[in-house]
Amino acid sequence: MSDAKSRILSRLRAAPARPLPERPDWSPPSYGDGRKDKFRKMLEASHADVHEVTRADWPSLLRRILADKGVSAMLYAPGTATGKQLAADWAGAAAPRLLPYDRGIEEMKSVLVHDAEAAVTTARGGIAQTGALVLWPDADEPRLMSLLPPIHVVLVEEDTITDSLAATMAAQGWAGGMPTNAILVSGPSKTADIEQTLAYGVHGPKELIVLVIGRE
Amino acid sequence: MAAEAKKSDFGGKAHVALNDPKLRANFRRAMDGLMAKRAIQFADPDEWKSLRARGAANRARALARLPELLEQLDARCTANGIQVHWAETTEEANAIVLGILMKAGAKRVIKGKSMVTEEMHLNAHLEAHGITAVESDLGEYIIQLAGEAPSHIVMPCIHKNKGEIAELFAEKIEGQVYTENVDELTAAARKALRGCFADADAGISGVNFAIAETGTLVLIENEGNGRLSTTLPPLHIAVTGIEKVLEKLDDVAPLLSLLPRSATGQPITTYVNMISSPRKPGEKDGPQAVHLVLLDSGRSRVYGDTELGDTLRCIRCAACMNHCPVYTRVGGHTYTFTYPGPIGKILTPQIEGLDCAGDQPHASTLCRACADVCPVEIPIPDILVRLRTEAVRPSATAGVKGGGSGRSAAETLGWAGWKTMYASPLVYGLATWAMGLVGNLMPDSLPMLKQWTSVRTKPKFAAKSLHQLAREKGFSDE
Numbered sequence: 001m002s003d004a005k006s007r008i009l010s011r012l013r014a015a016p017a018r019p020l021p022e023r024p025d026w027s028p029p030s031y032g033d034g035r036k037d038k039f040r041k042m043l044e045a046s047h048a049d050v051h052e053v054t055r056a057d058w059p060s061l062l063r064r065i066l067a068d069k070g071v072s073a074m075l076y077a078p079g080t081a082t083g084k085q086l087a088a089d090w091a092g093a094a095a096p097r098l099l100p101y102d103r104g105i106e107e108m109k110s111v112l113v114h115d116a117e118a119a120v121t122t123a124r125g126g127i128a129q130t131g132a133l134v135l136w137p138d139a140d141e142p143r144l145m146s147l148l149p150p151i152h153v154v155l156v157e158e159d160t161i162t163d164s165l166a167a168t169m170a171a172q173g174w175a176g177g178m179p180t181n182a183i184l185v186s187g188p189s190k191t192a193d194i195e196q197t198l199a200y201g202v203h204g205p206k207e208l209i210v211l212v213i214g215r216e
Numbered sequence: 217m218a219a220e221a222k223k224s225d226f227g228g229k230a231h232v233a234l235n236d237p238k239l240r241a242n243f244r245r246a247m248d249g250l251m252a253k254r255a256i257q258f259a260d261p262d263e264w265k266s267l268r269a270r271g272a273a274n275r276a277r278a279l280a281r282l283p284e285l286l287e288q289l290d291a292r293c294t295a296n297g298i299q300v301h302w303a304e305t306t307e308e309a310n311a312i313v314l315g316i317l318m319k320a321g322a323k324r325v326i327k328g329k330s331m332v333t334e335e336m337h338l339n340a341h342l343e344a345h346g347i348t349a350v351e352s353d354l355g356e357y358i359i360q361l362a363g364e365a366p367s368h369i370v371m372p373c374i375h376k377n378k379g380e381i382a383e384l385f386a387e388k389i390e391g392q393v394y395t396e397n398v399d400e401l402t403a404a405a406r407k408a409l410r411g412c413f414a415d416a417d418a419g420i421s422g423v424n425f426a427i428a429e430t431g432t433l434v435l436i437e438n439e440g441n442g443r444l445s446t447t448l449p450p451l452h453i454a455v456t457g458i459e460k461v462l463e464k465l466d467d468v469a470p471l472l473s474l475l476p477r478s479a480t481g482q483p484i485t486t487y488v489n490m491i492s493s494p495r496k497p498g499e500k501d502g503p504q505a506v507h508l509v510l511l512d513s514g515r516s517r518v519y520g521d522t523e524l525g526d527t528l529r530c531i532r533c534a535a536c537m538n539h540c541p542v543y544t545r546v547g548g549h550t551y552t553f554t555y556p557g558p559i560g561k562i563l564t565p566q567i568e569g570l571d572c573a574g575d576q577p578h579a580s581t582l583c584r585a586c587a588d589v590c591p592v593e594i595p596i597p598d599i600l601v602r603l604r605t606e607a608v609r610p611s612a613t614a615g616v617k618g619g620g621s622g623r624s625a626a627e628t629l630g631w632a633g634w635k636t637m638y639a640s641p642l643v644y645g646l647a648t649w650a651m652g653l654v655g656n657l658m659p660d661s662l663p664m665l666k667q668w669t670s671v672r673t674k675p676k677f678a679a680k681s682l683h684q685l686a687r688e689k690g691f692s693d694e
Contacts, residue, residue, distance in 0.1 A: 004512075005290075005302035008458065009283050011516035016613075018280040018522055026270035026470055029263075042483065105448070105501035113414055129473075130484035142500040143447050147440055166469040175465045178430045180496055181447070184488035189440040191402060192480070193355035193371060195378050196249050199402035202354055203409065204440025204487070 028129060028164035035128045036212070039161050042131025046187030047200060048208040058211050059089035062153060065209060066096050066118060073097040075112065075119035075149055079140035082122050082155055101142055112144055118151035125168050126161035126212075127184070133210065134160075134168060135183040143181050152205040154185070157213045222552055224564070224573040229550040239375055243547050246374045250538040253481020254589070271474045272593035274467040275529040282519065285428040285461045286510065292431030296493040298506045306336040309511045313338060313420070313453055314345055316507055320451050322347065322417035326409075328435070328442035329353035330422030331369050331532060332455050332511055335554045338420070349420070350412045352441035354405050361388045367548030369555060370479050370534040375547050409441070419445035419503070423456035424531070425471065426508070429464045432492045433508065436476065436485040443489050452503040454491070458510050459519075459528035471531060474591035478533040514567035514617070521614040524599060527562050529592045534559075536586035536596060542579055551576065558586035562599045570607045571618030577603040626664060648681040 031038045040050045053061055066074065077083040078100040087098060099116055101108060121141050125134040133154050137143040146152050162168045165184070169175065174182075189204030200206050233239055258264040278285060290300045301316075303309035317325065325342060327333065327349055339349045339360070351360040355372040359365065362384055366372030373381070378396045385404055386394040392404050421442055425434040433454050435442050446452045462468060476482045495502035519525045537543040537557025548556035553564045553573065561576040577600045586596040603616065608627075610619030637647050655677030660669040668674075680688075 002302055004304045004308060007304060008302055008510075008512045008516050009286065011512075012283040012286070012458075012519055015516075015520045015525070016522055018276070018525070020280045021273045021276050023273050023277070024266070024269045026266045028469065028473070046486070101500065103500065108500070109414060113410065132484055132488070139496075139498040139500065142502075143443075144501045147443050147447065164469065165472060166466065169466060169469060175429060178432050178465070178490065178492040180491070180493045180499060180502055182490040182492075183443070184484065185486065186484050187486050189438070190486055191354045191439050193353070193358065193373060194381055194398045194401055196246055196371075197378075197398040199398050202402050202406055202439045202441070203352065203413075203444055 028166045030163045030167075031128050035161055035163060036158055039126050039128040039131055040212070042128065043133075043187065043208075043210055044131075046131055047190070048131070048187050048210050050210045050212065052214055053211045055213050055216060058155065058213065059086050062086075062120070062209075062211065063090060063093065063095045066151075067094075069118075069151065069207075071096045071117045071151065073099055073115055073117055074153075075099045075101055075116035075145055077121065077141040077145065078102055080122065082120070083140075086120065101145055105142070105144060112148040116149040118153060119145040119149040120153040120155070121145050123154050123156040123185075124160065125172065126156045127163075127165055127168055128161055129164045130184075130186055132165070132184040132186045134172075135185055136179055137181055137183070138179065143183075146183065146185065147204050150201065150205055151207045151209065152185075152188070153209045153211065155211045155213060158215050161212075222568075222572070224552045224568075224575050226550060226552075226575045226579045229552065230546045230579070233546040233550050238377070239547050240545060242375055242377050243544050246368075246371065247538050247544045250480065254478060254535060254538070255481075257477035257481050257483065267470055267473055268591055268593060270470045271531075271591055272529065274462060274471060275531070275592045276526075278462050278467070279459070279519070279525060279528055281463065282459070282461065285463060286458060288428040289426055289431060289461050290510075292428065293508055294431075296431045297496075298431065298433075298493060298508050301507060301509045303509055303511045304513070306511065306513050309336050309455065309509050309513070310338055310341040312509050313455065314342065314347070316451070316453055317342070317347055317418055318345075320418065320505070322451060324412070324416050325349040325418045325420055326412050326416035326445050326449060327351050327353075327356070328419065328421035328445040329356050329372070329437065330420065330455060331366075331554060332422050332457055333420060334366060335513065336455070336511070338455075350409070350416075352409050352412065352445060353437070353439060354402065354441075357405055357409065358384065361385075365549065365554070367556065368534060368537065369532055369557075369559075375549065413441075413444050413448050416445075416449040418451040418453060419447075419449040420453045420455065421446050423454050423460055423508075424475070425468050426456055426461045427465050427468065428461050430492060432465065432490050434468055434472075435489040435491070436472070436487065437489070438482075438486040440487060443487055446489065446491060447502055450503055451505050451507075452491075452494075453507045453509065455509045455511060458512055458515050459530075471591075475531050475533050478535040478589065478591045517615065517617065518563075518566045521616075523595075523602060524562075524566060524614060524616065526594050527559075527566060527599060529594050530559050530563070531592055532559075533591055535589040535591065539585040539589050541581060541583060541585065558596045558600075559594070562594075562596055562603065565603050565607075565618075566616060569618030569621075570603065570616060571621035574607045574618065574622045577601075577607070630664065645681075645683065648683070651677050652679050652681055
């Protein structure tokens with residue numbers, strides 16, 4: 001044990017004992033049948049663009065959305081089911097060029113910083129109370145996909161949307177094992193540091209496009 | 217906190233701030249906006265009450281078990297591959313951070329917003345050793361360009377209006393023309409900072425909550441600069457005070473529902489960034505090494521007293537300063553040290569010492585607005601009163617740094633005289649009679665009286681006391 005550590009801990013242990021209060025009852029809100037609407041409303045309130053899609057039609061819808069925005073190159077995760085579906089659907093179509101995130105950041109930095117105008121990732125869940133997307137990046141779908149390109153597209157399944165963060169943590173068993181990095185995203189990057197005036201895209205994506213895959 | 221000796225001069229600085237109409241307008245506008253936004257978030261008093269009770273209990277539990285939780289946090293982080301360091305003082309913490317950077321050969325550092333590194337004056341320490349540290353939070357970037365310190369713990373450049381920022385950018389950012397358009401100013405900062413992110417050898421961040429159960433560091437933000445600082449460079453150093461620990465991951469949910477709503481009136485921040493390890497084999501990005509520096513800097517001393525120790529529950533939402541009638545009028549720089557407003561008024565004297573910041577607990581009307589809005593139920597006004605007492609009559613157990621330093625012989629004598637006078641009808645009668653005769657002849661500039669009359673009119677003494685008048689009217693003393 002380092003000297004600093006042992007000295008700090010011994011000072012803390014020398015303090016008088018404090019009562020250990022019980023955690024009083026508290027339950028986060030629940031929305032019943034209105035859950036998806038709440039999720040959508042909250043995300044839209046934080047400036048996200050939300051679309052309800054089907055498992056089959058989202059790649060073509062996304063192609064149209066990105067064409068309207070003039071996006072010419074999009075980063076994607078070639079190893080995921082989502083990435084494979086996208087690549088198959090867009091093959092041969094008039095669509096943005098797909099840039100695979102298939103190497104380490106050391107080699108990909110320039111693609112991420114300069115070339116990718118958008119990126120598509122999946123979400124592991126959604127949270128209605130705050131309109132948040134749960135991102136759980138991994139080796140196939142790295143962390144910076146949702147951060148560096150100016151447009152971030154997220155696919156989330158309606159079935160994975162819960163009422164609250166507490167409900168998501170319980171349902172997905174977070175305490176049992178956290179990934180390298182888990183992220184909640186509610187809207188595009190923003191700041192109000194100058195006179196409390198909202199401005200979007202200060203460091204992360206300027207736009208957040210959410211595709212909600214409905215129950216089938 | 218500071219390496220250089222600083223002393224609070226609240227009275228002097230407040231006088232200057234109060235006579236600065238631009239500063240007052242900037243704060244008034246900002247605080248009114250923040251208060252209104254928070255009020256909308258907590259419109260349901262029952263929800264506020266139960267949520268707050270849970271949040272306060274989660275923080276109180278963490279403090280009750282602090283030493284064992286810190287050991288658990290250390291063990292869990294280490295098992296996750298995060299390298300944990302302990303620092304007793306800010307000097308030690310600075311040396312640890314510098315050591316990590318030098319070992320990695322890092323020359324350029326990008327920083328996410330962190331009040332603890334402000335407390336350490338880390339940037340100056342790194343600069344002195346040839347390492348460039350660039351602040352990437354927009355507000356922090358602005359004040360770094362201006363060479364200033366934050367005036368608010370959540371919105372560091374709240375004291376500046378867009379005209380001042382426009383001038384600053386035009387002067388300091390190459391190729392930038394003067395514009396007051398907020399979108400254009402924001403875009404200019406994005407452009408200037410993108411290169412810094414891409415080139416940075418290391419990222420430094422603070423921590424909002426450190427979870428002992430899982431060894432997870434939780435960081436919240438709106439801009440994405442915190443995520444960039446902790447993801448893009450090959451090395452990440454997180455610095456936190458030892459009090460930021462929580463027992464369980466579940467404890468974070470109610471606190472995340474309290475913190476952004478209290479701070480800026482947002483239901484949640486744009487990003488909640490939860491970091492549990494460095495890059496694992498096969499992963500394509502994220503830093504290869506993550507370090508956690510646990511800083512004491514006086515906190516274990518604060519912890520030594522159970523009442524004063526409640527100060528450590530703070531989750532740094534800034535609601536207390538947003539609602540403080542004093543802070544709103546004088547701004548953050550009046551408080552001299554890193555943490556302004558009501559939380560600063562109880563934290564700074566305990567960390568720096570009452571001999572150095574003993575005037576701060578007095579810079580309050582005890583209106584209790586801070587206690588009403590505190591999301592973790594810190595009894596700020598009670599602690600303010602306690603610290604006023606500690607400054608003159610230090611308790612044997614608390615050991616507040618500089619306790620007793622506010623005691624003056626003249627004041628002690630004054631109160632002793634007061635006590636004698638009020639304890640004896642004879643002395644009281646003589647004293648009031650004497651005051652009736654000579655009280656109005658006393659000049660305003662007498663020592664001690666001067667402090668009262670500097671902002672008030674000296675009271676006029678009646679020629680006859682109430683007792684005399686009553687007797688003349690035929691009332692009996694019985």
